[in-house]
Amino acid sequence: QQQVKQSPQSLIVQKGGIPIINCAYENTAFDYFPWYQQFPGKGPALLIAIRPDVSEKKEGRFTISFNKSAKQFSLHIMDSQPGDSATYFCAASKGGATNKLIFGTGTLLAVQP
Amino acid sequence: DADVTQTPRNRITKTGKRIMLECSQTKGHDRMYWYRQDPGLGLRLIYYSFDVKDINKGEISDGYSVSRQAQAKFSLSLESAIPNQTALYFCATSADRGQYTGELFFGEGSRLTVL
Numbered sequence: 001q002q003q004v005k006q007s008p009q010s011l012i013v014q015k016g017g018i019p020i021i022n023c024a025y026e027n028t029a030f031d032y033f034p035w036y037q038q039f040p041g042k043g044p045a046l047l048i049a050i051r052p053d054v055s056e057k058k059e060g061r062f063t064i065s066f067n068k069s070a071k072q073f074s075l076h077i078m079d080s081q082p083g084d085s086a087t088y089f090c091a092a093s094k095g096g097a098t099n100k101l102i103f104g105t106g107t108l109l110a111v112q113p
Numbered sequence: 114d115a116d117v118t119q120t121p122r123n124r125i126t127k128t129g130k131r132i133m134l135e136c137s138q139t140k141g142h143d144r145m146y147w148y149r150q151d152p153g154l155g156l157r158l159i160y161y162s163f164d165v166k167d168i169n170k171g172e173i174s175d176g177y178s179v180s181r182q183a184q185a186k187f188s189l190s191l192e193s194a195i196p197n198q199t200a201l202y203f204c205a206t207s208a209d210r211g212q213y214t215g216e217l218f219f220g221e222g223s224r225l226t227v228l
Contacts, residue, residue, distance in 0.1 A: 043219025
């Protein structure tokens with residue numbers, strides 16, 4: 001019940017495409033859902049986060065869609081660029097607790113020029 | 114300079130050796146964490162510390178120990194390294210800003226190989 005299942009494991013899109021990364025959770029107590037972005041040789045960095053009181057959140061070209069009834073959330077990258085090539089991790093926690101974050105397994109995204 | 118600095122960045126060692134990974138931060142955060150990253154498994158929490166006198170086990174603490182030497186320093190030790198501890202290790206920090214605003218700030222990682 002503590003798992004966060006992330007798919008796909010890897011994804012290749014052309015420049016300008018809209019990659020979509022999906023995550024699903026079981027624990028209904030989770031109420032904070034961040035996405036972290038990791039470039040090769042670097043540590044992950046917070047990209048965007050959502051709470052379940054909204055169904056969508058946008059920050060620039062990045063959008064989180066949240067479906068509370070399905071216990072699923074997804075990351076969409078609009079007009080993807082080669083510089084977006086990175087590994088993306090979804091995560092979840094109760095109350096936004098940083099010591100209780102459960103991470104997904106990661107998605108390696110490659111955006112081809 | 115990086116706000117969260119890990120040393121060494123790469124280390125190759127042999128089974129049974131004692132290894133220490135060190136982390137220092139200039140962000141002024143009270144909270145520090147050690148994570149392990151494995152392909153296909155994501156990031157898993159090993160230990161965390163909310164202040165100098167506070168140490169807590171995470172999801173996968175067996176085979177590891179930590180020391181919080183100062184607010185800015187948090188080290189991870191493998192007393193007797195084994196091959197399945199080969200992984201990428203990350204130190205992270207966060208500020209105590211209340212619920213829903215927590216953000217983890219990661220170092221650049223320490224790649225450990227145990228032969």
